Amino acid sequence: MDIALLQRLNGLRRARKAGVVVTRVSDASNRLVAEGDGLDGDPLRVEIASAFRSGKSGVVVHDTEEYFLTAHLPPPRIVAIGAVHITQALIPIAAVADFDLIVVDPRTAFATPERFAGCRLFAEWPEDVLPGLGLDPHTAVAAVTHDPKIDDFALRHALERGCFYVGALGSRKTHAKRRERLIGAGVPEADIEAIRAPIGMDIGASTPAEIAVAVMAEIIEAYRRRPIDVTGTPR
Amino acid sequence: MTTASPSSSPIDVLATAEAWAAAGRPLALATVIETWGSAPRPVGSHLVIDADGNFEGSVSGGCVEGAVVSEAAEVIADGKPRVLSFGVADETAWRVGLSCGGRIRVMVERIG
Numbered sequence: 001m002d003i004a005l006l007q008r009l010n011g012l013r014r015a016r017k018a019g020v021v022v023t024r025v026s027d028a029s030n031r032l033v034a035e036g037d038g039l040d041g042d043p044l045r046v047e048i049a050s051a052f053r054s055g056k057s058g059v060v061v062h063d064t065e066e067y068f069l070t071a072h073l074p075p076p077r078i079v080a081i082g083a084v085h086i087t088q089a090l091i092p093i094a095a096v097a098d099f100d101l102i103v104v105d106p107r108t109a110f111a112t113p114e115r116f117a118g119c120r121l122f123a124e125w126p127e128d129v130l131p132g133l134g135l136d137p138h139t140a141v142a143a144v145t146h147d148p149k150i151d152d153f154a155l156r157h158a159l160e161r162g163c164f165y166v167g168a169l170g171s172r173k174t175h176a177k178r179r180e181r182l183i184g185a186g187v188p189e190a191d192i193e194a195i196r197a198p199i200g201m202d203i204g205a206s207t208p209a210e211i212a213v214a215v216m217a218e219i220i221e222a223y224r225r226r227p228i229d230v231t232g233t234p235r
Numbered sequence: 236m237t238t239a240s241p242s243s244s245p246i247d248v249l250a251t252a253e254a255w256a257a258a259g260r261p262l263a264l265a266t267v268i269e270t271w272g273s274a275p276r277p278v279g280s281h282l283v284i285d286a287d288g289n290f291e292g293s294v295s296g297g298c299v300e301g302a303v304v305s306e307a308a309e310v311i312a313d314g315k316p317r318v319l320s321f322g323v324a325d326e327t328a329w330r331v332g333l334s335c336g337g338r339i340r341v342m343v344e345r346i347g
Contacts, residue, residue: 001264001345001346002346003253003257003347006253006256006346009249010250010253013249023344027316028316028345030344056278057268057277057278057279058268058269059268068268068342070279071279
């Protein structure tokens with residue numbers, strides 16, 4: 001592996017971009033495919049796309065030649081808007097599922113370090129915090145405050161940033177009103193369709209903890225089944 | 236604002252490799268490319284080794300690092316990559332899930 005490739009790979013990792021190193025086993029010649037690089041015409045495009053999706057490294061055989069694919073995916077994150085009971089229940093669930101959890105809520109009565117030990121907490125408005133967090137296709141956003149003043153910006157920003165999951169708490173009626181507001185704000189209708197609402201996989205959840213499980217399940221499904229286009233970029 | 240280390244392990248082996256390379260140290264990188272049975276470290280695990288036998292990371296949790304480190308010295312010297320296979324034939328060890336009861340294939344390549 002040449003040093004330039006190693007530097008480029010570490011640069012991708014620091015920038016939370018995915019990369020796959022393709023190494024021919026017979027002579028250890030390597031190349032790096034970065035998230036966003038074109039895979040058109042790449043003889044290993046299917047295998048490389050699969051590595052981008054699963055994050056799993058492994059040996060593949062092509063034309064009797066062995067290649068080792070090392071997948072480097074940024075750790076997936078959940079940004080929860082709303083320091084509510086559901087979010088508290090989500091802390092241990094996200095941790096065991098290996099997702100980093102960040103909680104944002106400007107209401108200082110809710111966003112207290114005592115209630116949110118063990119995760120990053122911002123007692124600030126989403127408009128002030130989210131742009132600095134660098135939301136990306138490896139980030140999920142779950143808006144659970146019920147309050148349009150807090151949730152709406154976060155939803156719009158998450159859609160613009162290509163987050164793999166965007167979910168919003170609220171009944172169908174609440175979501176219908178939300179739709180109207182977002183359309184009024186100029187959000188494309190197709191983007192609004194991508195919002196998971198009511199939030200959470202339908203398991204009949206009723207308690208905050210059960211809703212947290214349903215949200216986590218929906219996030220995992222969205223992550224594991226996310227479409228990867230031929231350029232390797234999650235979309 | 237940025238997030239912490241991109242690696243979930245406390246030691247980022249590839250960052251260490253880059254830092255050592257920048258300091259002009261000749262290096263080899265060992266990578267677990269295949270595992271069978273109860274291998275202790277997953278596919279993709281790295282170990283970086285310098286010409287003096289200093290290393291960081293792991294490919295087996297301690298079982299075969301010594302052999303990999305000595306092979307790495309030759310890889311650094313002649314630049315030729317090698318693929319090493321390690322296994323423990325002891326079926327009892329495998330059955331009871333002892334960490335070294337598996338088999339692994341490790342690629343060792345020079346950096347630079």
